Amino acid sequence: MSGMKLRAEKKMRKHLIEQLKARKVLGARIAQGEKSAEDLTRLNMPPQLYVFHNRFSGQVLYSQVPGFHQDQIDAQFTRPNWQNRKPNRRTDLWKLMCVVNFSNHEYAVAAYHGLKDLRKCRDTVQQQVAKAMRKKDDDGNIWSSGQYRPTYAQEAVADLSHVIDEFELENTRVMWESAWRKGDDARWRNDLVEHETLPPFTTKYQTALMAELQEKAVAEFAAAREGDMAHQSDTGAPGPGTSSPVA
């Protein structure tokens, strides 16, 4: 009779299992949910965009914060197929491809949403146009070496330059994991973007690198704001590039 369980016991067991499932963390908590400019300010996040590159499949993931979550993967790979599978969350597979520093939080949020729109465009709205621009193998499929398809990273770089040009996000700084990925200089507007290279790193110490980048960017951003405010109070006029002060 030891195997018999009371109804209450069964209910409690079920309840506990549900609790455990609900408590499971699918990625960095900070990356869960979309962040507005106010949210980023409240969280002491600088106006940055983190671009991760999957080393197994070549796919790219955008994040507003130094980390990523399963929700982002679900949101950014909406229509998976055999050539564009929904990638795994494993942290060792996602290597930082570049970190983009913007001049304010509005720009960072706009760039994030712009990139997501372009991804949606390539995956669903203008699927055929995007397919026509990809390098193909002899069978007419996306060129691949094993499961690795380099085209996704190249599209992400093109989209990044597209977003910066389209919204005219001035004073943008892109820090590349490798200058190689930047591609031809002619594809970037020099008046809007500066390029830099990150120090060499591995995925094992990526979180430490990102924490440091975030810290530095926060300090830089604060200093820039201080400068702006000082300029405004000195001249009694709004800072450069502004038309009317907001009360």
Added chain:
Amino acid sequence: MSQVFKRQLSASVKSCARNKPLKFSDLKSIQLREPITPTHRNFDVSPDHPLWAFFGNGSNSEHAYRTSDELDTTSRAWTMPELRRKSFDDLHKLWYIILKERNVIATERRLANAIDNVGTTALSDLDAKMGLSHKRIKQVLLERQTAYERAQTLTSDINEYLANFEQRYINAAEDEIASENDKLVRLQYAVFGIQPALEDYNLESDINQKFVEGISFIAKVKLGRHLAQNPNSSVQFPLNGVVEELPFLIRSVDQAVEEVSALRESGQSVLLDKIDVFPFVRNALGKVLEEFNQQSS
């Protein structure tokens, strides 16, 4: 908090001033851009970079693999007689030079197949030649090891063999003496464990009873030949122990004869007690090695 407030104010001021919207209006009308392909022109690679060693032409390589007209198709493998003349160090170096080149060729074959699906016969031929050289190097080393091991087992026949060799050496003609000298070098290593090159001596472990026997055999053979040619030489048999025999190992015969006669005249030639023999040999060879090292540096 004031910091936060300032930021919000400043940021919203900026975004108010914009006339470009921060959003795509219609996804259908977006002009998607061509993917940006990475390019190596964005950075320089040092010509000293060690990974260049994986390419056929080093840092001058233009392509991932060499074609048949860039390859040395007229070469041949090393032959056994050529390799037999090489020292262990030379063979060791040669082995690794060939190994490195074979590695490069294996990479090139793989790339040529994978990238362009071109024929790799020239690369395969070259690799076969180098593979043959590798096999021959192993064969030569095997021969040497076998000879050494067989010499260790020749305990009963060895004296007869040494006597025969002594006769042959003393009676050798002028044109044969070079090859007889080579034989003597091999024999002294095989039978007495005396290394051919001075710098290879390990003074702690090599100096033993066999070594001392070897010194006296070499002195006997060399002085024997010298006396057969110059019966009225200043030095005659018998030699007075290892003090007079050692010069014949480390000097040429004429120098050794002069040295021995000088020793005899100065009265420094003494017969050592058994217990003093090893320390004397170690000491003397150590001095010679030091001189040799100073000269070479």
